[in-house]
Amino acid sequence: MESFVAIFERAIERKGSRQKVNALLPDIKTPAQLAALPDSEYLAAMSKKVFQSGFVWRVVENKWPGFEEVLWGFEPAKLSLASDEQIEQMAQDRRIIRNLTKVKSVRENAFFIRRIAALNSTFKSSKSAKSQGFGQFIADWPIENITGLWLKLKKEGCRLGGNTGPYFLRAVGKDTFLMTRDVVAYLKGQNVITRQPSSQRDLKAVQQVFNDWQQESGQSMAVISRVISLSIGENLLED
Numbered sequence: 001m002e003s004f005v006a007i008f009e010r011a012i013e014r015k016g017s018r019q020k021v022n023a024l025l026p027d028i029k030t031p032a033q034l035a036a037l038p039d040s041e042y043l044a045a046m047s048k049k050v051f052q053s054g055f056v057w058r059v060v061e062n063k064w065p066g067f068e069e070v071l072w073g074f075e076p077a078k079l080s081l082a083s084d085e086q087i088e089q090m091a092q093d094r095r096i097i098r099n100l101t102k103v104k105s106v107r108e109n110a111f112f113i114r115r116i117a118a119l120n121s122t123f124k125s126s127k128s129a130k131s132q133g134f135g136q137f138i139a140d141w142p143i144e145n146i147t148g149l150w151l152k153l154k155k156e157g158c159r160l161g162g163n164t165g166p167y168f169l170r171a172v173g174k175d176t177f178l179m180t181r182d183v184v185a186y187l188k189g190q191n192v193i194t195r196q197p198s199s200q201r202d203l204k205a206v207q208q209v210f211n212d213w214q215q216e217s218g219q220s221m222a223v224i225s226r227v228i229s230l231s232i233g234e235n236l237l238e239d
Contacts, residue, residue: 044067120134139174
């Protein structure tokens with residue numbers, strides 16, 4: 001497997017300087033910052049990625065103030081109690097993108113967040129006095145098994161499979177790599193995978209190489225995947 005140093009040097013060559021590469025690298029939050037985020041912010045980020053999936057991201061972004069108004073500020077405790085009639089009314093509101101299936105997913109993910117928060121608080125109540133909840137659950141998940149969190153989001157959340165779950169994690173600041181087109185192409189070229197990874201076997205193989213690069217470089221998973229994407233493909237100029 002190619003070393004991370006070699007990948008980084010190629011990204012520098014393609015972008016023109018180390019400074020230009022560094023300017024394109026993502027930021028991540030500390031565990032304390034992740035734990036401090038309110039559940040409503042997590043639900044909002046989940047919902048935004050669900051609505052952006054298969055749609056023009058810019059349109060969703062432009063309408064987002066309307067989403068905040070119509071969907072009760074993304075408060076999980078409120079949305080989990082919404083009736084079917086209220087959900088249908090929300091889905092007909094012109095201030096948002098009118099997609100009943102995706103609006104229903106907001107309520108389902110409100111249930112998911114509340115369930116995880118309750119389980120996390122129960123499990124840790126006898127071990128720690130620090131703040132509990134969904135944010136603490138996200139903060140505590142080990143980076144060396146981040147694909148395990150992807151799978152949990154896919155299995156227990158609603159419409160969080162594929163790249164939606166990982167993009168949600170990146171949006172809230174959790175350290176994760178992303179399976180972008182360029183990253184997948186690179187991993188195929190290195191014979192780590194033969195297709196977009198979806199099986200546990202493929203995800204385990206990808207996780208292992210990222211763990212190796214992390215051990216070698218000391219960089220975050222987010223930085224490693226961004227550098228890979230800058231080192232391959234058509235992005236020769238500044239983004």
